Amino acid sequence: MKIQNSLTKDIHYPGGDHAVLLLHGLSSTPQEMSYIARRLSQNGFAVLAPYIKGYGLGSPCTTWREWLNEVRRHYAQLRATHRTVSVSGLCIGATLGLALAAEEPGVAALSLLSVTLFYDGWTIPWYHGLLNLAYRTPIRHFYSFSEREPYGLKNVALRAKVMKSMRQKGNSTIGSATLSMHHIFEAQALAHHVKLHLHEITTNCLLIHAIDDDTSTAANAEFVHAHIGSEVSRKILLDDCYHIITMDNERELVARETQWFFEEALAGKHEYAGAKNKLTRASA
């Protein structure tokens, strides 16, 4: 219990005028954002990575609208005390970030890490598409989706550590060993909501995704890149990591690109060119 409490603790670093809200993944913990939080804090940003009740590890699942209310509350708190607030999220946390940006055009910039609108990665079983049907039956009370190897991690040493924790305690830094059908259903409902409102989002957006993501393929990032209403949308694909890119082999690069993107957004330095006004090499 004590261990779970330490995992679900908010990460908060005070800083300057510019704040960053970091959103962890579904049924997971703020700890998976700790590396990027430290990096942003070291570079002068105020950082808050809150544990979201009803969405994070260990709390009974609530609806996606309640998740969004929680995120909105944290955003409003930061907005009241800081000049700008940028948002970054991992997995469904990125989807929540998009839902927030659709409502709050004041978000300074978005960094969407392994954004998940479709569960279509290589570890997702073929029958996943049938879960929506199964959710309408009493099966929803009994079935839960078990996390499986590689647990979103390509780094073998880190994966071994996570596996050990999953087996012994049923959870780890990257979250719970199982995902209830309620969580999956609500996440899919959130993704559906975001897909409908994607074109309304005008916030500058950075997308970072692994091509061998085991939970959601790079097609997710491509979908957001193609349909988001932002004038500036930068997409980065990586090959030496899986889904949890904030902890895996390329976390340094993910943190650096996020920091630079936020700094450029604040300085108004995003240059863009091309037919769809998406960032091109000229902006590099």
Add this chain to the structure above:
Amino acid sequence: MINNARRWAPRGAWRYGVALLALALAFEVRILLHPFLEARMPTLFFVIAAVAVGFSLGIGPAILIVVLSLPLADFFFVPPYREFSTLDKSDVILVTGFPTVTLAFLAMIEWLRRTQYEARLIAEVAKSRLDMLLRTEKRRLQTEKSVSISNRLLLNFSDDDGDVLYIGRVGSKYEYVSEDLSQEFDAASGDTGTQRLLAALYPEDARVLALHLNSANDAYGRILTMHLPRKKAHLIDLEIQVETFPTAHGDYIVMKKISEKVV
């Protein structure tokens, strides 16, 4: 191989609907040509449909076409027509040959499409890495310039010859004014050091300097030579050199004395 390469095809159940439409079209064309073809090539159009769907929508919908077209072809286009009761050589050739050949085609197409998708993903990673490298290089160059500018600025703080008349940050009250120059400054002429400095210059020089301070993208700064009028008319103008230092923490101005000029 990248595990996600198998996800190259578009997603969704609609693909199977399109496969059924392709099957219906192939059947329709074959039945129209049946008086001409008779028992020859009973599965030709089904193979074409399966290959086209396999290429564009993936192997799943293509296999659906193969599975459904086998009884259709046997029933309608292999003699004796419209019955399953007789099993002869033609039926055996159809039942063994058609699925084997078509599935072999589909397997090769699937393998090529996965390889093609993998190559596209790897190319995108390469492009992302190049973009990141260029961004890093741009930052490195900016840092290099910033260090060089800061080093040159710092030299003025240890002014051994006493030539420095003024050091100030643009738009700020922070400034150093030498004793010589303080006599020429009018304290009431502006809130910031920059405003007082501009007020002390000839109007034309002040205009040039103000224009220079407002101009963007001059990362290295520039050296301007101008004259500083004296309050006492009998004193000669000072020939001065004004240099700007655009640092990461604001632009600095350094004014140095070159010589005195007789009016």
